[in-house]
């Protein structure tokens with residue numbers, strides 16, 4: 200199968216068989232996200248999905264973990280998703296888990312019976328874009344949930360045995376609010392107990408709506424130093440058993456480990472990089488524009504100019 204757009208998945212899924220079942224993200228509205236903004240969302244035909252399963256089987260593949268792409272694959276209609284999960288079981292009966300990204304509302308719209316059916320068909324890890332612990336930040340960034348809804352969705356997942364993993368983003372609350380966000384997020388994560396937390400840290404692009412907020416002053420980005428300080432505060436406050444992985448691609452820094460066992464080592468690494476990072480002037484801006492931007496089109500796709 201030819202993959203379209205960017206391949207995006209959490210590092211824990213790097214050795215999974217990535218099976219795209221759609222192109223792009225059906226939500227595609229988070230103000231900071233450029234992953235699929237240049238793509239028109241569409242569901243891939245069953246024939247194409249089955250052809251990919253057959254191709255992998257014919258070359259001797261027998262994946263134990265499958266990751267369904269692209270963004271927010273869990274939002275597919277229930278009957279369509281069940282048909283795809285059934286197809287996977289037919290080709291790979293030994294597959295132990297089928298994982299994918301999800302939004303909070305894509306969970307809340309399901310009945311308990313549907314969630315149980317997905318579990319029986321092999322769905323285990325759902326990766327949720329939790330991003331922030333603050334409701335006003337979630338609303339500003341046009342996430343599709345607030346904290347109350349996230350608690351409810353995760354509680355329902357846990358009740359039927361599914362595993363939730365959190366994507367977060369230091370810097371998402373903007374300049375001067377890193378510590379406030381870290382405290383709120385730590386409380387949320389300690390209570391909801393994700394298996395993994397992945398911090399993708401804010402990476403600012405020109406081709407997303409948030410760039411307009413930066414230009415008109417309604418969003419002031421935090422510096423890389425503040426993002427690192429926010430991460431330090433968060434890790435210090437985390438007490439739940441969590442495998443944590445934090446990236447700061449712009450300054451090529453990564454901190455990972457199991458909390459609480461590795462906490463002190465992680466904090467020491469952060470202290471060192473905080474000391475080496477200038478107080479101001481380092482922002483994770485990407486000044487270039489998306490090379491595929493001319494492919495943008497349609498109602499909810501934001502374009503420059």
Ligand code: SF4
Pocket residue numbers: 224225226227228229232233234235270271302328
């Ligand atoms: S749901 Fe995920 S992939 Fe879709 S726009 Fe939001 S952050 Fe991007």
